[in-house]
Amino acid sequence: MKPLSGLTTAFVGAGCLVLACLAITAPPSFGHVGSIVPGFVLDWGVVPLASPFFALLGMLTIAVAVWNAPDGRYGWGIAAFAAAMGAVLMARSVAAFMLSWELMALASVVLVGAHVEVRAVRRAVFSYLIVSQAGALGILGALGILAVHAGDTSFAAIAKAAPQLPDAWRNAALGLALFGFGSKAGLFPLHFWLPRAHPVAPPNSSAMLSGAMLKVAVFGLILVFFDLAAPAGTTWAVVVIAVGAVSAVGGILYAAIDSDFKRLLAYSSIEHIGIICMGIGAALLFAKSNAALSASALTASLFHAVNHALFKGTLFLAAGRVAKVAGTVDLDRLGGLAASMPWTSAAVFVAMLAIVALPPLNGFASEWLLLRTLASGMDIADPVTRVAAGAALLALALTGGIAAACFAKVYGLAFLGRPRQRHLTAQRETFGWQASGTGILAVGCIALGVAPLVAVSPLSRIAAALVGAPAGAWRDLSVPTTLVSVPLIAVLPVIGGIVALLLMRARRTRYAPTWVCGSTPTAQTQYTATAFSKPLRRIFAFVLFPEHEKRIEIGSSPWLPSRIGYRTSTAYVFDDAMRWASVRILMVSRRGRRVQSGHLRLYLAYAAAVLVLIVVVAR
Amino acid sequence: MTVVQVLLIVVFAPFLHGAMKTLRARLQGRRGPSVWQPYRDLRKLWSKDAVLPEGVSWIVACAPGVSLGVALTLAAAVPLIAGPPAFLDVVALMLVLALGRWMVAVSALDTRSAFAGMAASREMTLSALAEPALLLALLGARVSGGSFLVPHGNVSIAGIVALFAFGVVTIAETARIPIDNQETHYELTMIHEGQILEYSGWHLALLNVAGYVRQFAFLTIAAGLIAPGPVAALAGAAVLAVFITFVENAFARLRLFEIPQLLTTGILLAAASVGARLV
Numbered sequence: 063m064k065p066l067s068g069l070t071t072a073f074v075g076a077g078c079l080v081l082a083c084l085a086i087t088a089p090p091s092f093g094h095v096g097s098i099v100p101g102f103v104l105d106w107g108v109v110p111l112a113s114p115f116f117a118l119l120g121m122l123t124i125a126v127a128v129w130n131a132p133d134g135r136y137g138w139g140i141a142a143f144a145a146a147m148g149a150v151l152m153a154r155s156v157a158a159f160m161l162s163w164e165l166m167a168l169a170s171v172v173l174v175g176a177h178v179e180v181r182a183v184r185r186a187v188f189s190y191l192i193v194s195q196a197g198a199l200g201i202l203g204a205l206g207i208l209a210v211h212a213g214d215t216s217f218a219a220i221a222k223a224a225p226q227l228p229d230a231w232r233n234a235a236l237g238l239a240l241f242g243f244g245s246k247a248g249l250f251p252l253h254f255w256l257p258r259a260h261p262v263a264p265p266n267s268s269a270m271l272s273g274a275m276l277k278v279a280v281f282g283l284i285l286v287f288f289d290l291a292a293p294a295g296t297t298w299a300v301v302v303i304a305v306g307a308v309s310a311v312g313g314i315l316y317a318a319i320d321s322d323f324k325r326l327l328a329y330s331s332i333e334h335i336g337i338i339c340m341g342i343g344a345a346l347l348f349a350k351s352n353a354a355l356s357a358s359a360l361t362a363s364l365f366h367a368v369n370h371a372l373f374k375g376t377l378f379l380a381a382g383r384v385a386k387v388a389g390t391v392d393l394d395r396l397g398g399l400a401a402s403m404p405w406t407s408a409a410v411f412v413a414m415l416a417i418v419a420l421p422p423l424n425g426f427a428s429e430w431l432l433l434r435t436l437a438s439g440m441d442i443a444d445p446v447t448r449v450a451a452g453a454a455l456l457a458l459a460l461t462g463g464i465a466a467a468c469f470a471k472v473y474g475l476a477f478l479g480r481p482r483q484r485h486l487t488a489q490r491e492t493f494g495w496q497a498s499g500t501g502i503l504a505v506g507c508i509a510l511g512v513a514p515l516v517a518v519s520p521l522s523r524i525a526a527a528l529v530g531a532p533a534g535a536w537r538d539l540s541v542p543t544t545l546v547s548v549p550l551i552a553v554l555p556v557i558g559g560i561v562a563l564l565l566m567r568a569r570r571t572r573y574a575p576t577w578v579c580g581s582t583p584t585a586q587t588q589y590t591a592t593a594f595s596k597p598l599r600r601i602f603a604f605v606l607f608p609e610h611e612k613r614i615e616i617g618s619s620p621w622l623p624s625r626i627g628y629r630t631s632t633a634y635v636f637d638d639a640m641r642w643a644s645v646r647i648l649m650v651s652r653r654g655r656r657v658q659s660g661h662l663r664l665y666l667a668y669a670a671a672v673l674v675l676i677v678v679v680a681r
Numbered sequence: 682m683t684v685v686q687v688l689l690i691v692v693f694a695p696f697l698h699g700a701m702k703t704l705r706a707r708l709q710g711r712r713g714p715s716v717w718q719p720y721r722d723l724r725k726l727w728s729k730d731a732v733l734p735e736g737v738s739w740i741v742a743c744a745p746g747v748s749l750g751v752a753l754t755l756a757a758a759v760p761l762i763a764g765p766p767a768f769l770d771v772v773a774l775m776l777v778l779a780l781g782r783w784m785v786a787v788s789a790l791d792t793r794s795a796f797a798g799m800a801a802s803r804e805m806t807l808s809a810l811a812e813p814a815l816l817l818a819l820l821g822a823r824v825s826g827g828s829f830l831v832p833h834g835n836v837s838i839a840g841i842v843a844l845f846a847f848g849v850v851t852i853a854e855t856a857r858i859p860i861d862n863q864e865t866h867y868e869l870t871m872i873h874e875g876q877i878l879e880y881s882g883w884h885l886a887l888l889n890v891a892g893y894v895r896q897f898a899f900l901t902i903a904a905g906l907i908a909p910g911p912v913a914a915l916a917g918a919a920v921l922a923v924f925i926t927f928v929e930n931a932f933a934r935l936r937l938f939e940i941p942q943l944l945t946t947g948i949l950l951a952a953a954s955v956g957a958r959l960v
Binding site for chain 2: 398400401415418419420421426429430433434437440441445448452456460462463464466467469470471473474475478479480548550551552554555556557558559560561562563565566569570571572573574575576577578583587588589594595596597598600601
């Protein structure tokens with residue numbers, strides 16, 4: 063029965079919200095499940111850091127359950143996926159973490175591979191599986207190193223032993239963790255699986271994948287860098303900022319030139335994970351010189367993680383609706399959706415303003431906080447800190463600018479304008495489950511934008527505890543007092559917009575055809591998404607390597623072509639590099655297979671050689 | 682006081698535009714329109730009903746109001762007679778400017794005009810490069826440890842370099858040669874004006890006032906970066922206006938794909954100003 067899976071999903075979501083509240087008021091510990099095998103200790107508990115992640119997971123899960131109500135497909139898969147993510151957030155020992163991490167990966171693979179009969183889906187699932195397992199190995203390596211040093215696999219013991227960690231071990235653990243969690247979070251250059259895997263999943267699942275699972279990886283990253291292997295040091299701060307900056311700028315650049323709505327959203331997820339990472343890096347960077355600023359940066363990161371779940375969830379659910387109603391997510395074929403899908407379009411409008419960080423929405427609040435923190439960080443005396451903060455600020459401002467171009471394209475060309483498909487004008491969306499599921503998240507975007515302190519004050523306490531700043535230190539920055547009033551900056555524009563609409567009612571308005579040099583305006587005389595992103599493709603040609611091909615078929619006269627075809631393509635340098643690397647790895651391993659010839663004598667020779675080696679080394 | 686300042690800027694901004702237009706005509710050996718012409722145009726446009734393209738959504742009607750609201754917010758942030766409110770820091774200012782730009786671009790796409798679409802594409806692309814320059818220039822002219830409001834009166838190497846960087850942004854934001862040409866009559870070469878081709882009547886009046894106010898504010902902020910005191914800032918704005926008019930007469934517009942180089946220069950100058958402040 064379908065409603066049962068939906069109710070279960072909603073129940074899991076509600077449970078996550080409860081845990082989010084408990085995590086900051088009275089963190090419960092669910093204790094210790096005995097060890098069957100030595101080292102296989104399952105500890106569960108809730109730490110304050112998990113609170114924002116539980117909150118975003120809970121909100122997203124409930125919205126997806128509501129969205130899913132009429133259809134109910136993949137309901138159990140979603141419920142299991144959400145529960146597995148909750149389990150990762152609760153894990154307090156190495157075995158518990160890895161077990162639930164793999165359960166989460168497994169559930170997500172099942173969801174990504176829902177349409178496994180399609181070849182592209184199989185390829186996406188395969189590359190996702192490889193990256194996911196390689197990442198899991200990295201995480202296991204990192205946690206293993208830490209556990210061996212601590213002599214205990216519970217996170218509490220590991221964190222206690224962390225300050226005495228030798229440098230080489232710490233660096234190895236941090237590097238492996240950055241690799242493992244970074245590959246799951248879609249950080250450059252390990253992102254290549256993400257824009258393939260997320261769009262092919264069913265819409266409700268892609269909302270969960272982009273909105274929540276990437277954040278679980280961020281949770282792991284923060285856990286290792288600020289707790290299990292703390293303190294991480296300035297070099298790692300610079301590395302994390304650099305990785306974040308490249309992911310943010312690269313992600314939004316690939317999103318801006320893409321014309322596939324869902325793939326574009328997946329690339330934009332890479333961008334936002336990059337922004338969150340820059341915040342984490344900034345928190346590490348300021349940790350020694352200014353604890354209050356460090357807490358502020360981490361707060362911005364956590365806040366942005368929550369916000370991204372809200373607006374990206376809205377957009378992925380809306381994209382799913384668009385795919386169903388219009389039959390395509392190709393921006394060059396969509397148009398005028400606002401007229402036929404008013405509810406979804408309204409939610410998308412809010413989410414668009416949020417994702418571009420425009421006031422007075424939640425994306426603005428968190429990006430403002432991060433930019434302000436970085437700007438304050440430029441006052442710190444240490445030159446490395448200054449330069450890194452300034453570079454991060456530049457990258458973030460550039461990202462914001464390109465994001466504005468990218469989403470103006472999406473909203474202006476797919477949702478506004480004239481429909482490019484005839485069947486779209488006939489039907490009109492009614493307010494139903496799917497519209498409400500999308501709407502819940504959009505309302506969340508508005509609420510956290512208008513009253514950001516609701517989220518920021520608990521988050522700042524969590525962040526202050528993690529970076530070791532006194533709980534109130536953050537108040538000295540004059541940021542929190544400003545943050546209350548900063549949504550006020552949108553008061554005049556909002557009033558202006560409303561007054562203009564009211565005046566429009568009061569005054570007479572005539573309507574006339576759009577001017578297209580005297581001919582009749584049709585859907586084809588509008589601008590297209592591919593054309594819109596052309597200047598960006600040209601300006602950033604040094605990374606995008608765009609190519610285009612024009613085909614003109616000449617009819618009866620050379621001056622009147624009968625058909626004009628235009629194709630454009632982009633070289634994905636990171637993907638190509640990864641493909642090059644994987645081909646090389648396969649080649650080497652194929653060669654390496656020769657050592658396993660199957661001859662018993664050869665294996666005996668290996669054993670003898672190892673024996674000799676051991677004797678030589680142990681001598 | 683802030684309200685008075687905003688009102689004064691709204692009243693005076695069209696005059697600055699008219700004066701620049703008259704000066705430009707004189708430099709070209711024409712008599713040109715009177716300096717009061719923008720006021721007459723506004724009165725005429727305000728009294729006319731709007732004509733909108735068929736089938737547009739509410740966004741097209743809303744965008745002029747939002748654009749004017751953003752311009753007024755910017756006018757409140759100019760450090761002249763009133764200290765701006767604490768929440769109008771440079772980061773928030775950059776993002777609120779983006780709000781106005783985004784709404785106008787999206788409404789341009791809604792008008793279904795390919796000219797407007799092309800203009801929106803160019804405007805959004807170029808401002809992606811202008812935004813970092815704007816933020817870094819304003820942070821470069823800031824005094825270390827000082828407030829994050831729009832900086833003013835910083836007579837130092839950092840301030841002067843920031844002025845150059847902000848000048849590039851000002852040219853982009855006020856749609857002036859060599860980045861854009863307000864007075865071209867060929868739609869394909871327009872950037873900012875192309876977006877609002879389909880606007881008419883009182884809608885156009887709102888958009889034009891927003892443009893005048895933005896121009897006044899940008900020039901005053903630019904001059905104020907190094908000018909000691911509000912009077913000097915206003916005088917400096919006048920000097921900058923004359924300078925821009927001369928540039929408009931002496932140069933042609935850059936080719937579209939040469940503009941990014943100018944804007945990148947702006948970003949580098951802004952970064953240099955930050956560097957100069959920190960040394």
